[in-house]
Amino acid sequence: MTLATDSSAAEIAPPRGAAIYFDGTCSARNDVEVEAGTAGLHIFGADRRLLDEWLYAELRRQASPDGVLRLGRSGETLLARLEVRDPAFAAAIEDRAVTLDRGGAAERRLRRKVVILSLAAVVSLMVTAIIGVPVIATRLTPLVPISVEQKLGSAVEKQIRSTLDSKNLGAAFSCGSGASGAAGQAALDKLVGKLKAAAALPYPLRVEVVRRTEFNAFALPGGHIYAFQGLIDRAESPDEVAGVLAHEMGHVAHRDGTRTVLQAAGLSFLFGMMLGDFVGGGAVVIAAKTVLRSSYSRRVEAAADAYSVAVMRRAGGDPRALATILARVTANKDEGIKIFEDHPDTKDRVAAINAMAPAGATVPLLGAADWAALKQICAPSPAAATAPPGTATTIGTTAVSGTTSGKASASEPEPAGGTNAGGGQK
Amino acid sequence: MATAAVFPSPIAAAGTVRFLGDEAAYWRLRIKGAALVVVTLGIYRFWLATDVRRFLWSNTEISGDTLEYNGLATELLVGFLFAIAILVPLYMALALVALELDMVALKPVLTGFALVALLGEYALYRARRYRLTRTVFRGLRFDQHGSPWRYAIYAIVCWAIVIVTLGLAYPWTQAFLERFKMRNTSYGDLQGRFEGSGLSLFLRGLPLWLLIVGPIVVALGVLSAKIDWDTLSRLIDKGDDAETGRMIGQMLAPGIGVSVAALAASFFALLLLYPLFQAVKLRWWISGLRFGDIAVTSRLRVGQVYRVYLRLILYLFLLGLLAGMMGGMTVFAVVGIVRLAHNATLTQVAAGVISVLLYVVMMLGSSTIYQVIVAAGLWRLGAETAALSGEAALDGVRATGSASSALGEGLVDALGVGGI
Numbered sequence: 049m050t051l052a053t054d055s056s057a058a059e060i061a062p063p064r065g066a067a068i069y070f071d072g073t074c075s076a077r078n079d080v081e082v083e084a085g086t087a088g089l090h091i092f093g094a095d096r097r098l099l100d101e102w103l104y105a106e107l108r109r110q111a112s113p114d115g116v117l118r119l120g121r122s123g124e125t126l127l128a129r130l131e132v133r134d135p136a137f138a139a140a141i142e143d144r145a146v147t148l149d150r151g152g153a154a155e156r157r158l159r160r161k162v163v164i165l166s167l168a169a170v171v172s173l174m175v176t177a178i179i180g181v182p183v184i185a186t187r188l189t190p191l192v193p194i195s196v197e198q199k200l201g202s203a204v205e206k207q208i209r210s211t212l213d214s215k216n217l218g219a220a221f222s223c224g225s226g227a228s229g230a231a232g233q234a235a236l237d238k239l240v241g242k243l244k245a246a247a248a249l250p251y252p253l254r255v256e257v258v259r260r261t262e263f264n265a266f267a268l269p270g271g272h273i274y275a276f277q278g279l280i281d282r283a284e285s286p287d288e289v290a291g292v293l294a295h296e297m298g299h300v301a302h303r304d305g306t307r308t309v310l311q312a313a314g315l316s317f318l319f320g321m322m323l324g325d326f327v328g329g330g331a332v333v334i335a336a337k338t339v340l341r342s343s344y345s346r347r348v349e350a351a352a353d354a355y356s357v358a359v360m361r362r363a364g365g366d367p368r369a370l371a372t373i374l375a376r377v378t379a380n381k382d383e384g385i386k387i388f389e390d391h392p393d394t395k396d397r398v399a400a401i402n403a404m405a406p407a408g409a410t411v412p413l414l415g416a417a418d419w420a421a422l423k424q425i426c427a428p429s430p431a432a433a434t435a436p437p438g439t440a441t442t443i444g445t446t447a448v449s450g451t452t453s454g455k456a457s458a459s460e461p462e463p464a465g466g467t468n469a470g471g472g473q474k
Numbered sequence: 475m476a477t478a479a480v481f482p483s484p485i486a487a488a489g490t491v492r493f494l495g496d497e498a499a500y501w502r503l504r505i506k507g508a509a510l511v512v513v514t515l516g517i518y519r520f521w522l523a524t525d526v527r528r529f530l531w532s533n534t535e536i537s538g539d540t541l542e543y544n545g546l547a548t549e550l551l552v553g554f555l556f557a558i559a560i561l562v563p564l565y566m567a568l569a570l571v572a573l574e575l576d577m578v579a580l581k582p583v584l585t586g587f588a589l590v591a592l593l594g595e596y597a598l599y600r601a602r603r604y605r606l607t608r609t610v611f612r613g614l615r616f617d618q619h620g621s622p623w624r625y626a627i628y629a630i631v632c633w634a635i636v637i638v639t640l641g642l643a644y645p646w647t648q649a650f651l652e653r654f655k656m657r658n659t660s661y662g663d664l665q666g667r668f669e670g671s672g673l674s675l676f677l678r679g680l681p682l683w684l685l686i687v688g689p690i691v692v693a694l695g696v697l698s699a700k701i702d703w704d705t706l707s708r709l710i711d712k713g714d715d716a717e718t719g720r721m722i723g724q725m726l727a728p729g730i731g732v733s734v735a736a737l738a739a740s741f742f743a744l745l746l747l748y749p750l751f752q753a754v755k756l757r758w759w760i761s762g763l764r765f766g767d768i769a770v771t772s773r774l775r776v777g778q779v780y781r782v783y784l785r786l787i788l789y790l791f792l793l794g795l796l797a798g799m800m801g802g803m804t805v806f807a808v809v810g811i812v813r814l815a816h817n818a819t820l821t822q823v824a825a826g827v828i829s830v831l832l833y834v835v836m837m838l839g840s841s842t843i844y845q846v847i848v849a850a851g852l853w854r855l856g857a858e859t860a861a862l863s864g865e866a867a868l869d870g871v872r873a874t875g876s877a878s879s880a881l882g883e884g885l886v887d888a889l890g891v892g893g894i
Contacts, residue, residue, distance in 0.1 A: 068539075070612045070613025070614075071613060072613045072614070072873060073613075073872060073873050074613075074614075074870065074871065074872055074873070075611070075612040075613065075614050075662060075868055075869060075870065075871035075872075076612075076869045076870065077538075077539065077612060077869070110542055110544060110610075111528035111531065111532045111542050111543055111544065112532050112540065112542065113494050113495075113532045113533050113535075113540050114494075114496070114499075116540070118542065120544075126613075126873060127544075127610050127613050127614065127615060127873075128613055129542070129610070129612075129613045159521065162514075162517075162518065162521060162547075163510055163513065163514055163518065166513075166514035166515070166517035166518060167513065167514060169514075169517065170514065170515050170517075173515075317562070
């Protein structure tokens with residue numbers, strides 16, 4: 049049918065109105081008169097000549113300022129436009145062309161769909177992060193060669209050393225050198241030797257005591273364990289030190305560091321790449337990661353505690369010593385925010401360890417002389433005099449008062465996530 | 475919205491540029507969009523960006539006709555997914571190389587940084603092409619050609635020069651890059667070019683540079699005069715790092731006051747002069763734009779830009795007040811809960827959720843305020859103070875070009891180097 053002659057049955061004349069027409073090949077503005085026929089729009093030029101005919105079905109609404117109906121045609125490579133500024137005539141066209149989505153209902157439906165689908169995607173990603181990422185990381189961890197793990201460890205180590213080494217204690221970062229340090233180191237080696245024999249780890253282990261006043265120890269991927277001076281200072285028996293070290297060896301044996309790195313990479317991918325790319329989104333992402341990591345780490349800590357109990361029993365030490373020192377350090381702390389007073393996590397851990405480990409008298413793993421030497425491993429340390437544990441840095445406060453990895457990771461810069469990569473927060 | 479604004483008289487509008495947008499409508503668009511972006515953890519940003527462009531383009535009227543943005547949010551989403559597909563293997567390769575070479579140290583980090591910067595500039599150029607080919611005016615689209623890689627290399631070299639010259643070369647590098655961009659820009663068969671000269675921007679910017687960078691240079695000079703280089707080089711030869719550090723500290727101690735004062739002066743100069751810099755640059759840029767016989771001139775006044783930034787400060791202050799009050803009330807509520815529940819874990823979670831929420835509100839709030847007041851405000855100012863000459867050429871432009879892919883936009887988004 050010809051659009052121009054559809055007035056056959058129409059008693060009422062089709063609505064007409066003024067419009068501006070751009071033909072899509074030239075930028076010239078054409079003042080036109082448009083007739084809204086039964087099947088489409090007829091566009092007449094100034095000389096009443098028919099310029100163009102647009103079917104209603106091919107009309108598309110284009111972005112325009114308020115009060116202007118801007119029309120284009122679908123499936124055209126040329127961008128011909130018709131602009132109607134008379135509201136009554138624009139309404140008449142909208143009445144006839146369903147594709148124009150009068151009032152924007154279809155667009156709103158589409159937007160609602162986008163939001164709902166996005167929410168579904170967010171939920172699915174959350175589930176993946178909570179369930180999928182740990183499972184995949186656990187499956188992948190055994191596939192990572194030890195050599196790669198050691199490389200990873202030494203890479204993380206450099207960063208951690210420079211972060212932790214406060215350089216203002218007036219002495220080397222590592223303890224165990226110098227006159228009294230050498231004896232202490234010998235005692236430490238003896239202690240570690242006993243634990244190694246009991247644990248039979250498949251790869252080399254290195255234990256180092258460093259000058260930090262906080263109560264903490266951690267293990268890096270590849271089997272390097274750091275014990276803080278604050279741990280040695282607060283321990284009241286060699287078995288307490290051994291219990292903590294055995295716990296860290298548990299992290300090494302379970303390859304928790306590597307798994308944590310894999311998990312962190314997975315989470316970074318899920319949250320960093322796919323989502324959260326908006327201002328302020330970083331905080332949401334960090335919060336989500338922290339919560340998830342601490343939920344992973346609770347399980348990991350429990351496993352390392354069990355490992356410590358088993359190794360200590362095999363070595364002939366007191367398997368409950370880890371619980372003893374954890375409970376004492378938590379109870380003794382007198383700093384920190386009152387809101388975070390009690391530590392259900394530590395209490396649970398202590399209870400769990402005591403439930404696993406049989407009570408009973410054991411012989412300390414080091415003799416009195418060796419133990420005294422170990423206590424002096426950081427001996428010429430002015431730190432002990434000038435910086436009592438209570439006045440330690442923020443990390444220190446957190447490390448002493450908070451026993452969940454979640455809090456510790458919140459207080460440390462993201463790159464040093466390797467500390468958590470060690471998973472070995474006490 | 476004023477009805478007068480939508481019935482412009484074509485004769486009065488010849489050669490003039492206007493912005494018809496209603497700020498209240500833009501506030502609504504931005505606030506609603508920000509809320510949806512949070513709820514969808516960012517996925518909605520493609521739709522928000524599209525709405526924003528539709529608004530800004532549609533309300534910019536040149537010589538009686540408004541621009542039209544006809545890009546789609548789904549195109550941005552697809553471009554983003556493409557970018558992810560390219561970036562993920564790249565990031566993984568970088569991580570593997572770093573691990574394999576046993577260097578988390580400087581070199582791979584720098585190489586990676588340079589690569590990402592190059593990719594970022596590449597993406598910016600392609601994103602510009604996407605936006606131009608989605609810009610319709612009088613039934614014709616804009617277009618951009620030119621190799622994005624070549625642009626990226628130029629841009630990186632330019633940035634390096636700017637850094638080496640402490641910013642003095644900035645005007646010339648900007649003019650150079652802008653010439654490259656505009657030379658490759660066209661509206662239909664109307665060829666674009668850029669005629670702003672680096673020298674004129676330099677002359678206008680030099681006083682600003684002297685006031686901002688000058689104090690730092692003076693402080694550096696004063697400090698280096700205090701250092702006894704002979705002693706220092708002997709100490710460095712000895713390799714005693716601690717002693718060297720202590721010596722440097724001792725030598726510099728008397729100059730600390732000077733350098734702090736210089737830094738403070740420089741910082742305040744930067745704060746005070748930033749709007750002036752923006753005004754100078756925007757006016758220079760707009761006045762340099764050419765399309766065939768059409769030339770643009772800008773009558774932007776510095777005071778107008780200062781007013782924009784003063785409004786920004788006022789609104790940010792109000793937001794801070796609001797967030798402070800909200801924070802106070804929530805802390806009060808949390809303390810109440812703690813007293814009741816005696817549950818540390820619950821308290822921690824509650825405190826964490828509240829602080830993250832407050833942070834997000836603050837960040838998104840200030841970003842929204844910035845977008846409405848500064849970004850859109852400068853857009854409006856730039857448009858309203860611009861005038862075309864030779865606009866008769868606008869009536870006889872012929873169509874060329876076709877739409878381009880949104881990959882650049884996706885990369886821009888994934889790399890976080892975006893603009894409007």
